[in-house]
Amino acid sequence: MDLATVLLLHKSSFFIGALCFLYVRWQSPRSHGLGVLAIAFLLLAIASTVAGLGEKRALPLYAWALSSFALGTFGYAVFWIGIRRLSSRKKRPFDWLATALPMLLTATAVITGFHLDNLFRGSVFQFNSILFLSASAVALVHDTRHEKLSARYALAASIVVAAILSLFIILGLVAWKAIHPRDAFFLLILCHFAIALFTLVFVKERAEATLTKLLDTDALTQIHNRRWFFSQLPAAPRAGDAFIIIDIDHFKRVNDTFGHAAGDAVLASVAQKMAENLRKSEIFARLGGEEFGIYLPAASDLEPRFVAEKLRNAIQFLDVRSGETDIPVTISAGIAIAGDGLQMNELMSVADIALYSAKNLGRNRVELHPSSPSSANVAAARHSMSLSRAKNTGRAA
Structure with missing residues (x-):
């Protein structure tokens, strides 16, 4: 493949990438970085065209050498800014200081005329691209601690390969030709397409992850919701698994006395305080109303009570206010530990029984059901619980 064809494909890869970024940016206005990446690819496309x-x-040497060098070095700096925004979803105005390097290189070229030497110009240009490509890959990998998406790694890998090929081009220009510069340019074209492709996949994967999070998150408390909770549970509890059901004491009284806005504040504060005091391995969610559920897989005999008491102690010192008035907040919890042959709905019913026992014994307490009953015992316990609820009709929750 001759050099003219390679250059045609080279600029085409940038133009196509820029159009893709602009289209997705138009479809998803909140996608940070795509507009900047489109500008970067357009700058690189124009540089390649020149x-x-x-x-x-078709152009005199002094004109095309300086303009393509300046546009290209600026393009890679802007590319790094775009990747940083895309990766972190943050606009950092100080990132634009990165364009000081291409400005310095361009000014040096004007003063010294080094851009008129193909070898020197090409080496400096590729060094600039290696620097910003490597920094872009580092930014993508660094942000994995905040957002783990598989497309992030694929995009970073494509950028790293592009940086390695740029290094081979320098080596080929200077001395060691491990790969012919023309072949390296052709492989770079494939990398540009891969970068554009994985950028779009990354945006799509992020959008899907955001949608899934919205579906699985309770809008008021910002913790997981009932749908997510039940999707995480095993088909049947294993012996030793524990279920804890938690209810905010006198929640109806809070709504009646302080208003529903205060009730919402109590719900959100309780949920966040409990989330802060639980480990990631403990499945926790708002089940509805003022009830929350915790599932502890393979819990030890003492662990469920320890977890529930830890939460109860944390909540009773929670500072929630309505204007100048403190709102007293406590919780009650019921615990059930699975035995052999117990079904999931039975385990939850047993925990519910323990919760009502805690309520009847004065609230602000944790009750552990003394046994793991059979289905028949669960049915009897449900009947007993229904009678208890009927007696307490009219009381504040």
Whole structure:
């Protein structure tokens, strides 16, 4: 493949990538970084176009060499800014200081005229691209601690390969030709397409993850909701698994006395305080109303009570206010530990029985059901619980 064809494909890869970024940016206005990436690819496309015209002697050397060098070095700096925004979803105005390097290189070229030497110009240009490509890959990998998406790694890998190919081009220009610069340029074209492709996949994967999070998150408390909770549970509890059901004491009284806005504040504060005091391995969610559920897989005999008491102690010192008035907040909890042959709905019913026992014994307490009953015992316990509820009709929850 001749150099003219390679240069045509080279600029085409940038133009196509820029159009893709602009289209997705138009479809998803909140996708940070895509507009900046489109600008970067357009700058690189124009730089490649000017270089192609120079190779055809359509432009004088001093004109095309300086303009393509300046546009290209700026393009890679802007590319890094775009990747940073895309990766972190943050606009950092100080990132634009990165364009000081291409400005310095361009000014040096004007003063010294090094850009008129193909070897020197090409080496400096590729060094600039290696620097910003490597920094872009580092930014993507660094942000994995906040957001783990598989497309992030694929995009970073494509950028790293592009940086390695740029290094091979420098080596080929200077001395060691492990790969012919023309072949390296052709492989770079494939990398540009891969970068554009994985950028779009990354945006799509992020959008899907955001949608899933919205579906699984309770809008008021910002913790997981009932749908997510039940999707995480095993088909049947294993012996030793524990279920804890938690209820905010006198929640109806809070709504009646302080208003529903205060009730919402109590719900959100209780949920966040409990989330802060639980480990990631403990499945926790708002089940509805003022009830919360915790599932502890393979819990030890003492662990469920320890977890529930820890939460109860944390909540009773929670500072929630309505204007100048403190709102007293406590919780009650019922615990059930699975035995052999117990079904999930039975385990939850047993925990519910323990919760009502805690309520009847004065609230602000934790009750552990003394046994893991059979289905028949669960049915009897449900009947007993219904009678208890009927007696307490009219009381504040």
